[in-house]
Amino acid sequence: MSFLESPVTALHGVGAVRAAAYERLGIRKTEDLLWHFPRSYENRGDIRTLAEATVGEKQAFLLTVATKPTLAKIKRGMSLVKFRAFDATGTCEITYFNQDFLKNSFEVGREYRFYGKLEQKAKRYAMSSPAHEEWSEEKPLASLFPIYPSAEGLTQKQIKAGVHEVLSAAARELTDHLPDGIRLKNRLPALMTALRGIHTPETYEDLIAAKRRLVYDELFLFALSLRLSAKRERQTGAPIFSDGDLSPFLALLPYRLTGAQTRAIGDILADVAKETPMNRILVGDVGCGKTVCAAAALYTAVKNGHQGALMVPTEILARQHAADLAPLFEKLGIRVTLLLGALTEKQKREARAAIAAHETDVVIGTQALIGEGVEFATLGLVVIDEQHRFGVNQRAWLTEKGRHVHTLVMSATPIPRTLALTVYGGLDISKIDEIPPGRQKVETFFVGESYRERLEAFVRKQVAEGGCVYIVCPAVEESDAEEGEILLSELGELYSPEKKTPLKSAVAYTKELSERHPDLRISFVHGKMKSADKDKVMRAFAGGEIDVLVSTTVIEVGVNVPNACLMIVENADRFGLSQLHQLRGRVGRGTRKSYCVLVSDTNGENAKKRLKTMCATNDGYEIAETDLKLRGPGDFLRANANMGIRQSGGTEFRIADLCDDGDVLLRAFTDAEEFLAARALAEYPTLLEKVQGMLAENETRIN
Ligand code: ADP
Numbered sequence: 112m113s114f115l116e117s118p119v120t121a122l123h124g125v126g127a128v129r130a131a132a133y134e135r136l137g138i139r140k141t142e143d144l145l146w147h148f149p150r151s152y153e154n155r156g157d158i159r160t161l162a163e164a165t166v167g168e169k170q171a172f173l174l175t176v177a178t179k180p181t182l183a184k185i186k187r188g189m190s191l192v193k194f195r196a197f198d199a200t201g202t203c204e205i206t207y208f209n210q211d212f213l214k215n216s217f218e219v220g221r222e223y224r225f226y227g228k229l230e231q232k233a234k235r236y237a238m239s240s241p242a243h244e245e246w247s248e249e250k251p252l253a254s255l256f257p258i259y260p261s262a263e264g265l266t267q268k269q270i271k272a273g274v275h276e277v278l279s280a281a282a283r284e285l286t287d288h289l290p291d292g293i294r295l296k297n298r299l300p301a302l303m304t305a306l307r308g309i310h311t312p313e314t315y316e317d318l319i320a321a322k323r324r325l326v327y328d329e330l331f332l333f334a335l336s337l338r339l340s341a342k343r344e345r346q347t348g349a350p351i352f353s354d355g356d357l358s359p360f361l362a363l364l365p366y367r368l369t370g371a372q373t374r375a376i377g378d379i380l381a382d383v384a385k386e387t388p389m390n391r392i393l394v395g396d397v398g399c400g401k402t403v404c405a406a407a408a409l410y411t412a413v414k415n416g417h418q419g420a421l422m423v424p425t426e427i428l429a430r431q432h433a434a435d436l437a438p439l440f441e442k443l444g445i446r447v448t449l450l451l452g453a454l455t456e457k458q459k460r461e462a463r464a465a466i467a468a469h470e471t472d473v474v475i476g477t478q479a480l481i482g483e484g485v486e487f488a489t490l491g492l493v494v495i496d497e498q499h500r501f502g503v504n505q506r507a508w509l510t511e512k513g514r515h516v517h518t519l520v521m522s523a524t525p526i527p528r529t530l531a532l533t534v535y536g537g538l539d540i541s542k543i544d545e546i547p548p549g550r551q552k553v554e555t556f557f558v559g560e561s562y563r564e565r566l567e568a569f570v571r572k573q574v575a576e577g578g579c580v581y582i583v584c585p586a587v588e589e590s591d592a593e594e595g596e597i598l599l600s601e602l603g604e605l606y607s608p609e610k611k612t613p614l615k616s617a618v619a620y621t622k623e624l625s626e627r628h629p630d631l632r633i634s635f636v637h638g639k640m641k642s643a644d645k646d647k648v649m650r651a652f653a654g655g656e657i658d659v660l661v662s663t664t665v666i667e668v669g670v671n672v673p674n675a676c677l678m679i680v681e682n683a684d685r686f687g688l689s690q691l692h693q694l695r696g697r698v699g700r701g702t703r704k705s706y707c708v709l710v711s712d713t714n715g716e717n718a719k720k721r722l723k724t725m726c727a728t729n730d731g732y733e734i735a736e737t738d739l740k741l742r743g744p745g746d747f748l749r750a751n752a753n754m755g756i757r758q759s760g761g762t763e764f765r766i767a768d769l770c771d772d773g774d775v776l777l778r779a780f781t782d783a784e785e786f787l788a789a790r791a792l793a794e795y796p797t798l799l800e801k802v803q804g805m806l807a808e809n810e811t812r813i814n
């Protein structure tokens with residue numbers, strides 16, 4: 112057995128206890144340590160003098176020890192090691208608590224690199240428990256000091272020692288699995304260089320190149336495994352629905368299908384007429400009429416002697432669908448069963464019995480209920496609505512159970528075609544790019560701060576006429592990095608620090624606005640509020656007790672307030688266009704003429720173009736395509752992360768981030784596609800092995 116395949120106990124000083132700690136980190140073989148990447152890096156290379164340092168911030172200092180460390184027991188169970196150290200600009204008192212052994216770790220006259228928070232009392236500098244490393248001219252210390260995700264029973268030092276040991280073994284044993292051609296084309300460093308660069312970076316540039324390679328690696332393998340597993344799934348058989356005549360169904364509809372609906376239904380009927388299971392996603396803006404397409408598919412399944420299931424994320428949606436579809440299906444002799452958590456155990460039992468005995472044709476319910484031990488007599492089609500609201504597990508269930516049935520997934524998140532390919536993996540895509548005629552358009556304007564007064568007058572006018580108003584402010588995101596640390600996940604953005612304009616905060620803004628308009632009823636909601644409190648405010652707003660609701664993007668989904676006729680979006684340049692589009696969908700839901708005003712003083716050309724797109728169109732796809740073009744995939748995905756795009760990939764990545772690494776994702780997918788088309792995989796045994804490993808891992812996760 113090679114060293115890399117050995118259990119971690121093969122490492123120096125690792126016994127059963129430490130191996131158990133490693134196990135908690137998911138590390139079993141020594142090789143696993145290679146892929147256990149640092150969480151962040153302390154920047155210890157930026158050395159300050161005591162005089163120029165900022166008090167209270169973590170920084171690095173190069174200090175010479177001036178006095179012999181003394182050990183003092185201050186009270187029971189508490190001791191201090193204390194000494195003074197200096198540089199050219201001053202002297203600092205250094206203290207360590209309860210680490211008696213450090214008394215002998217410092218030598219008077221020697222230089223050390225200290226990293227910690229500097230404090231200043233009167234004219235004296237002090238530091239408590241700074242990290243310290245011996246410094247010498249011959250062996251300079253690396254600037255970037257990696258911090259690893261850890262577990263109880265493992266110190267950073269021990270992890271680092273382990274990583275170093277495995278790195279030297281890897282230099283002998285590890286083969287780069289990425290084909291040279293692909294690596295060179297993407298100008299990526301070799302695997303070993305990248306691993307050294309991520310674990311022991313000498314410079315930022317090393318680290319960034321290493322990260323690029325490892326991110327690419329992960330996404331390329333992801334792309335390969337997705338393509339291969341999708342292909343495999345397609346080989347299994349499903350019932351053939353040879354009778355695709357929809358005329359009785361269509362005759363009952365109160366409207367004519369749009370061209371886009373007809374095309375989508377055509378795609379579906381072509382799929383289900385084959386033995387290869389349908390694996391299709393139907394995407395289209397909110398209100399474009401996806402439900403009727405699903406109904407057509409369910410009708411076809413039933414007409415061909417099979418049952419169908421319609422799975423939705425919430426019970427409310429299940430009831431809504433049932434109310435819409437049951438009357439139609441009834442006329443066609445199709446029996447519908449609603450499976451809800453609110454049913455009594457007895458009712459649920461009866462429903463399941465009917466499903467198993469083929470005494471019902473179409474089952475509507477939440478995924479949780481349908482997935483839980485429901486045995487169908489002859490399930491032929493599963494439709495999943497609002498796919499983006501389902502988590503990873505539900506998709507896994509689908510792949511497992513859905514092997515021999517046709518599946519149709521529906522989503523209202525507009526994703527541009529290029530990205531859809533990657534986000535939806537192995538699914539075929541039908542798009543409804545047309546809204547049924549007669550919908551009212553939300554009039555949209557893009558204005559600057561100079562319009563503030565007129566804007567507030569407009570708010571008053573809408574309220575006076577009985578309408579109500581949303582004002583949306585961007586949420587300020589907080590990072591969970593320790594101050595001064597560089598998060599691995601944020602690396603790469605470091606070089607493009609965005610210039611930030613002052614952001615409106617919902618709470619402060621509400622106060623300001625209330626002072627200017629004491630007669631208006633103004634309130635706020637934001638994401639950090641308890642959900643009960645949020646609901647209370649939302650209900651008051653829906654009930655007409657609030658005129659103006661200031662909020663963060665929490666109102667984006669699932670709120671229906673027909674009286675809302677004006678939405679103002681502050682710092683509008685901060686939002687993704689798709690997000691603005693979803694936000695705008697909150698107004699214009701009743702009969703009132705509705706408006707959306709985007710406020711921004713941005714002078715960015717791109718930002719202006721994006722906001723003008725919003726004014727020009729109400730089409731979610733056109734908006735998404737433009738957004739992608741103007742922002743690039745990385746920013747696009749980041750801006751849309753909260754719209755379900757991130758999780759639909761269904762995979763957890765070690766280092767890649769679908770949002771940050773959107774452009775790499777596209778490249779990796781294109782490369783994988785070309786690579787598979789050239790049928791070259793068999794020539795790269797290490798790569799093949801990696802992909803197979805990944806596929807096997809996914810299978811176990813599913814089963
Ligand atoms: P979504 O795609 O968001 O699920 P729905 O299927 O709920 O949209 O459709 C929204 C509304 O549009 C429904 O009230 C539906 O009856 C109506 N509708 C669907 N297709 C058409 C059409 N071709 N012409 C007119 N109205 C339609």
Ligand code: MG
Binds near residue numbers: 401402496
């Ligand atoms: Mg819908």
